[in-house]
Amino acid sequence: MPWKNQSGGPWGSGPKGPWGSGPQPAGPRPPDLEDLLRRGQDRLQQLMPGGHLSGFGIGLVALVIIVIWLFSGVFRVQSEELGIVLRFGKYVRDAQPGLNYHLPYPIETVLLPKALRVNTTSIGMTLVEDPARGNRTIMRDVPEESLMLTGDENIVDVDFTVLWRIKPNGAADYLFNIQNPEGTVKAVAESAMREVIGHSDIQPILTGARTATEQAVQQLMQKTLDHYGSGVLIQQVQMQKVNPPSQVIEAFNDVQNAKIDYERLQNEAQTYANRVVPDAKGRAAKIVQEAEGYKQQAVAEAKGQSARFLKVYDEYVKAKNVTRERIYLETMERILGHSQKLMVDGPAGQGVVPYLPLNELTPHRQTPATTGSARQSSGVTK
Structure with missing residues (x-):
């Protein structure tokens, strides 16, 4: 029954709100019928000659009271409210904002909760x-x-x-x-x-x-x-x-700052690793490639020298003297080709004193101009 949420029931004390929320505004409360009747009788008795009411007067009073009672069902619903109409305490319908009407109290009552208010x-x-x-x-x-x-x-x-x-x-x-x-x-x-x-x-x-x-x-x-x-x-x-x-907020902030520093240092270390590791890998790859190239070059030179030696050996087997002399001449040409030589024409002991040229044996740097002039002054006399 909806009356369980109404203090005092639907009759007697008028409409009430939900538990703990107090009475809800329900427009003007309908007047008490007995009080209206008594006041109306007193007023008519004052107006009637001799102070006595006739049967017509009593009917007129009752009619006025009924009209007032019927008009007591008019109520207004504000813009943020919603009217809840109860008939003998039971929910029957909603009333939208504006002027509305319900059957007079105690037949119907209205509750006006703030339905649109946040x-x-x-x-x-x-x-x-x-x-x-x-x-x-x-x-x-x-x-x-x-x-x-x-x-x-x-x-x-x-x-x-x-x-x-x-x-x-x-x-x-x-x-x-x-x-x-x-x-x-x-x-x-x-x-x-x-x-x-x-x-x-x-x-x-x-x-x-x-x-x-x-x-x-x-x-x-x-x-x-x-x-x-x-x-x-x-x-x-x-x-x-x-x-x-x-x-504990200060200690908590210290912990959070330590975590932030840890993450920052970790990110810096990772950044450094991302920069250094690829560089080291690149240099390692370069060294490996250079070593591989040197290996291939050394192997190729060794194979070429061995092949040349075999060819020379084959020629040596065919003509030993000619090949021996050729090897001797090529060797002397390779050794003496880049050394300074002085050729003296004539028999020894006639105007030429042999000596050991220590200064010439000491290595010294020469400028390009000196080297060119030395080359022009030096020569081989046949």
């Missing part, structure tokens, strides 16, 4: 008046709501707000299915945030995973409230502050 619920913080600042309203942390345990067994301080409103066509569920809408939304929000935080590590929560966390909390809240049939629509979850607890 409500804000804060978790982990609350507004209080500060006497030291002239009773100005300030924001104060509520640690018992904001301290949460993460999946990697760290404690994080989370303050967040929830924006919500009544669902379209959900005003009846909002009024009759939950006792305290604001308290219910707050409890569901805190429970959902603790569940999401409990399955997450602290580092992503503090850095780049806020949007994903907010979306996960919003989806979990909406699922839970729909299961309750609350008629509440969660529009947005906003994380205001996400920090380690104040008691």
Whole structure:
């Protein structure tokens, strides 16, 4: 029965709101019939000659009272409200913004929840008046709501707000299915945030995973409230502050700075390795290639010399004397071809004194001009 959420039932004290929410504005309260009748009789008795009412007077009074009673069903729904019409305490229809009419009390009553207003619920913080600042309203942390345990067994301080409103066509569920809408939304929000935080590590929560966390909390809240049939629509979850607890925030910052330095040094080392290793590999490949080229050159020269020796040997077998003399001449030409020579014509001892030219035997550097002139002055006399 919907009367279970109405304080005092549908009759007697007029329409009431959901549990804990107090009476809802329902337009002007219908006047008490007995009181109207008594006042009307007194007024007519004053107007009637002799102070006595006739049967016509009594009927006129009753007619006026009935007209007033019928017109008491007129009510206005404001732009942000939605009218919920109850007949003997049972929901029958919605009333849209503007002038509307319901059967007079106590047959029908109307509730006017703020169906189009966006409500804000804060978790982990609350507004209080500060006497030291002239009773100005300030924001104060509520640690018992904001301290949460993460999946990697760290404690994080989370303050967040929830924006919500009544669902379209959900005003009846909002009024009759939950006792305290604001308290219910707050409890569901805190429970959902603790569940999401409990399955997450602290580092992503503090850095780049806020949007994903907010979306996960919003989806979990909406699922839970729909299961309750609350008629509440969660529009947005906003994380205001996400920090380690104040008691350990300095040590936590030191740890985070150490991690940042570690990652920076690791990146620098990797950059240095990326620069040095390819250079070393390139030089190693160059040395290997040079060694391979030298190997091929040495092998080719050895093969060429061996082939030349075999050819010379074949010629030597055919003509030993000629080949021996040829080898001697080629050898002397190779040895004496780049040395300085002085040829003396005539018999020895006639005007020429042999001596040992020590200066000529000492190696010395010559300029190109000196070398050219020496070549021009030196010669071979046959």
